[in-house]
Every structure is written in C-alpha cells, then in structure tokens.
Amino acid sequence: MKHQNSHINEETFLAQWLEGNLSDTELKNRISEADYNVYLKLRKGLHTSDKLNASTQHSFNKIQQKIANKKTPIFKLYPVRWSIGIAASIVFLFGLFSILGNNDIIYETNFGETKTITLLDDSQVILNSKSTIVFNENDWKKGRQLTLDGEAYFKVEKGNTFTVNTNNGSVTVLGTQFNVNSTNDFFDVVCYEGKVSVTLESSEHILLPTERIRKINGNPSKSSATQFSKPTWIDGESTFKSVPVRYVITALEDQFNIKIDSESIDDTTVFSGSFPHHNLNVALITVFDALEMKYNKKEKHNIQLRY
C-alpha cells in the first residue's frame, strides 16, 4: 500500500479515490468531515447519473419478453350482442364446472390497421386491414387450424400441419411463409417459402415459392407471381397484378375507411400496380390516374368515380 500511496499526492488524490485506488478511510484522513461527506454523495451522484443517462434498451427488451410471455396480446372480442352475452354467460357457467370452456380467440383489425400476432406455437401472423382470424385455444393442441376473413401473411413454425380455412377454400402447410387474401369472392394465395397446398371446392393445388394461385369469379388460375420476398402491404403498400379494379376498390375502402362509388365505371377493368397506405390522395392518384378515371370527393369519406 505504501508503494502505491507514494504516487498519490495533493494534486491528484481525488482522482485516485474516484478510481478506487485510494480507500474511503484514506480520503477521510486527508480532508475535513464536511468535505468527505460531500464527496461521498458526489460519487454516488455520479454513479447514479451515469446509470440514469445510460441506454434504456435493456429494459425495452425485457418489456418485449414479458409481453410475449403474457400471451394476451391485443385482441377484441366480437361486439357483444346481448343474446351472445347470455350465451357466453351460459358457456362460462358450464366452463366453471367442466373447466373446458369454449376458448375461441379472435383477432381483428380495423380500417387501415395491421397487427402482428404470435400464435401459441410461435408462428407469426401479420393481419392486414379489415381482417379477422379466429381459432380455438383447446382445439389448437390437436391441430393447428384457424379461420381467416381478409388478408394475412403467415410465418409458420415447423411442426404438424397448419391449416388456414377461408370461405373460398383452405390452405395447408407444414412450416413456411405465405400470404392469404380472402375478401368476399376474391381469393389469392402466394407462397414465399416452403410448400403450400391449397384446396378449393373443386380442385387442389400445390404452390412452390414465388407461385400464386388466384380465384376470381370461381375460376382458379395459377401463375408464377412475385419477385418479392414478402407481401408489400407489410411495408405499407398494396400491390396488385392484373386484378379487376373492384377488388382494388375494396382494398382502398378497407385501408382508408372510405366509400367508393363505382357505378359509372366498368369495375372489371384490370389493374396492375400498387398504392401506398400512408396517404389517401396519393393512393387515389396512383390507382385511378393509371386507369384514366376521374374521382371527386363528395364528402370527406365518400368518393365518386367516373370517366
């Protein structure tokens, strides 16, 4: 110690002490009690200030973990009508006795909204605007199965078969990435990775990466579809390739919460292109200028199309 202390002199001892080369007791012997107390507080203040100014990323990661572990991400129940309320209560009461309640889990998105959902098996679903998925927590253990209305992108964890049911047909996979759009009578599946099996009313199709199957007016057609590695709507842009414009109009309506009146145009005109999600005006210009259609906004959310 003596050897070390020989380096410590009047002009530097506080620096030595702060770095831990001089003990508190040694400091105390050098200065007044009042000074000593202030320096102790000062040191603690410095440590604390360092920590308070340090990055908060660590806590953010913890938060993400805890949220993921809670397994109760945002989902809305159906808008409950009173009859359903009563039905639900009865189911609940039965549930009290049998413990096995009816655990339907529903996720839905509103106009212009997307949601990322992690399923029970860690598979991920990104839900596009105005879309719904429903699955049953109990049945999930027996087989991965859910029902989709609207559009969603799936990244499925490896495991047994994963089935997406829609009004237009069902899609079955083992573990892969794909996009399903089933809006009214429009049905479109794109495979981004792995192998996807699509079952329609009358036929069955196997899709390989970049392939797409589409059913419009009941006629399925398969094509090699996409040069993208994931659907563009995830990054805020909806892309269409040779689609009748009425489906594009539905997509615009769902995205921006607007009404589009297409009575005076031919809504089977084919459209190829994309529109951005962040700005309604830009979206309208990109779609309808390309088709040489005019539009005027009667009211804020009411748009009329003409030639």
Next chain:
Amino acid sequence: MSKDNRNICESKIFEAIYNAYAKDIRRFLFYKTQDLDKAEDILQEVFIKLWENCNKVDHDKVKSYIYSIANNMFLNEVKHQKVVQNYNKYNKNESTNESPEFIMLEKEFLEKLESTIATLPEKQREVFLMNRIEKKKYKEIALHLDISVKAVEKRMHQALVVIRKEIGDV
C-alpha cells in the same frame, strides 16, 4: 388522412413512445424510490401496462398517462413496502435497506451536479466525460489525448474540486 391515427398498439409507435419517455420516467421513478433497480422494474411495468391499454389511450395524452401510471405504481410499491416492514418489525428486528450510510440523492442535487459538469472548463470536462461516459481508464485517456497520466489525474482532481465547490454543502 387528416386525423391523428398514430395507434399505440403498433409496435413501431409503441417503441417510439418508449424511446421518447423511458429515460425521463426512469429518472422520475428514481427520485421517488431512490433505488435504481426498483426504478427500472417499475419502468418496465409502466410500459407493459401502456401496451395492454394501447387501444384506450390517445396518442396526444400518452405522456400524462404514463406519468400517472408511474406515480400510482410507485405509491403501490410504497404501500407494499410498509406492509413488508411491519411484518418484519413484528417478526424480527431486521435492519432495513436504509442503513445509516444511506445517501439520499435529491432531484435538485443531481440536476445541479449534471449542470455543473456541463459548465466545467473545457480541459477538465473533456477528461471527466471520457472517464464517466466512455468509461475510459486514466491511462487510456492519457494515450488518447497524448498527455501524461499525471496530467489526466490532475484534471480529474481539479474537476472534482470545482464540482464540490459549486455544489456547496449538502
């Protein structure tokens, strides 16, 4: 779209809110708890609660929302702490974490400390910040600035003397 549709449930927006307020909330909680770990814990709870209620909170009001959540959670913590202390009192006379050497760091003290560092003479401040923020040893600072270790130590020492003088008695 004309209306403010920034939805807190969107993870990007949520993260942006976190990045905007997390440090301030942590600091706010430290002033109340005087305990960094506890402040960090409550900070996490606050934002988990915000996430759970992301549908119900307006983006415009998010700041006051998280501050009041933070405050309520702190008060709950205090209540809980009192129960624990009472329990300990009746069971065993264990010492609390507030030992005689416990040093309270008030908001005013820390703010004064930080503002004093900011107004240190350039040469002292340079060395001081390298040591505190970049966590450099005196030797590394000396190498970096191409001066002797002794010179670094002198500047550090001087900086501490200046800060102590500025802060006055506490």
